[in-house]
Amino acid sequence: xxxxxxxxxxxxTAGNVSGFLYxxxxxxxxxxxxxxxxxxxxxxxxxxxxxxxxxxxxxMAPMLVGxxxxxxxxxxxxxxxxxxxxxxxxxxVLMAGFLLLAQLPANFSFLPFMLILVLMGLGMGLFTSxxxxxxxxxxxxxxxxxxxxxxxxxxxxxxxxxxSLFFSVVIIGLAVKLPQALSSGLLSAGIPSAVASRAARLxxxxxxxxxxxxxxxxxQLLSPEVLANLPEATRSLxxxxxxxxxxxxxxxxxxxxxxxxxxxxxxxxxAVVSFLRGKVYIHELER
Numbered sequence: 001x002x003x004x005x006x007x008x009x010x011x012x013t014a015g016n017v018s019g020f021l022y023x024x025x026x027x028x029x030x031x032x033x034x035x036x037x038x039x040x041x042x043x044x045x046x047x048x049x050x051x052x053x054x055x056x057x058x059x060m061a062p063m064l065v066g067x068x069x070x071x072x073x074x075x076x077x078x079x080x081x082x083x084x085x086x087x088x089x090x091x092x093v094l095m096a097g098f099l100l101l102a103q104l105p106a107n108f109s110f111l112p113f114m115l116i117l118v119l120m121g122l123g124m125g126l127f128t129s130x131x132x133x134x135x136x137x138x139x140x141x142x143x144x145x146x147x148x149x150x151x152x153x154x155x156x157x158x159x160x161x162x163x164s165l166f167f168s169v170v171i172i173g174l175a176v177k178l179p180q181a182l183s184s185g186l187l188s189a190g191i192p193s194a195v196a197s198r199a200a201r202l203x204x205x206x207x208x209x210x211x212x213x214x215x216x217x218x219x220q221l222l223s224p225e226v227l228a229n230l231p232e233a234t235r236s237l238x239x240x241x242x243x244x245x246x247x248x249x250x251x252x253x254x255x256x257x258x259x260x261x262x263x264x265x266x267x268x269x270x271a272v273v274s275f276l277r278g279k280v281y282i283h284e285l286e287r
Contacts, residue, residue, distance in 0.1 A: 002153075003146050011138035012147065014277035015083075015131050016154045021270035022091060022127060023158025025098070025263040026120075028166030031212075032256060033060060035170075036106075039211025040249050043241040044107050053214045062114045066121020071129050078130035087134070088274045090126025095267035097123060102260035106249035127274075134277065166259050167208075173255030174204035178248060182221075185247040190234045195226050207248055218244050 007013045037059055038052040047055055074086050097120035104113060132151065139147040179200040186196035199221040210217035218238050219227075227235055237243055 002150055003143060006139055006143065006147060006150065009138050011134055011277050014273055015087075015135035015138070016151055018087065018091070018127075018270045018274040018277075019131055019135070019151065019155045020158040021266050021273065022094070022131075023155045024162045024165070025266040025270065026094065026124065027159030027162030028164075028259075029120075029162075029263070030060065030063075031163060032166050032170065032259065035208060035211045036252070036256065038214060039207070040106050040245040040252065041108065043216075043245045046241060049216045049241070050214050052211075059110070059113075060117065062117040063121040063124075066118040066123075067125040067128075068121075070122040070125025074126045075129035075133065078133050083130035083134035084275065084277055086130040087127045087277075088271050090123045090128075090130075091267050091271035091274055093123030093126060094120055095123075095264045095271065098260045098264035098267060102257045102264070106253045131274070162263075165262075169259050169262075170252065170255040171204045171208065173258070174207055174248075174251050177251035177254065178202070178204055178207060181247045181251060185243070186238070189237050189243070190231070191222070191226075191238065195222065210244075211248075216241075216244060 007016075034056045037056040042052040042055055042059075043049060070090070074090070078086050097116055100112075100116045100119070104116075135151050136144055136147060179202075182202060183196050183200035186199055187193060191199070202217065202221055206217060210220075216239065222238065227239070230238075
């Protein structure tokens, strides 16, 4: 089922290794961007928490546009000029996108964010189609079913590794910084210290899933009895759209920037591997 002898083929090996590194770099990207949008950016721009899942998907659409434009075009070009240049350039474009994302503040302007998403979609499209074509063309026809399964297994494994790494880094960052931010923020808002201390023990996964599921965790952190005894202005503040996102943003963004720089480095290594794949190669035909 897994023919290791195929890895003697330089094109096949380079295509799979670069695909694995590419999957690690971008496999968890969509989830992290959705959490960023749902947990921070959309509430800060006036969207209700329960509406953020829908709008996060809409605001992610520019990446799909870039991918749909570049994917078919790169496949057509790779049939004529080979996969090496297109796949390598695609990975470098993706790397640039990660570096640009790392420069954005938590409450960014949408136009730069949209352009970065389009750029990253273009990079993904430039890499994916030529790389897949190169891997499949480099093996004998009777082994292409096995080769396709191996390629899919390698890339899906990279995506799973990516999600594990992205979430682990973000959760560790939130575990270190979010409790202090919650405690000081609640105390500044006039919440009693005992209540603030108890609320600050929110597990970091709770903050992430609150953002992902589209609800304001402050209603769960503060009991109805506590909320009923707060002045109206304080209650409106802590249950508002900006309070929790503002407290979560510094810890979340520090972790996100770390993951973006790591993903950019992974994309660069993948680009080097892709560049080393050699000339245009089709099994039993080399030119």
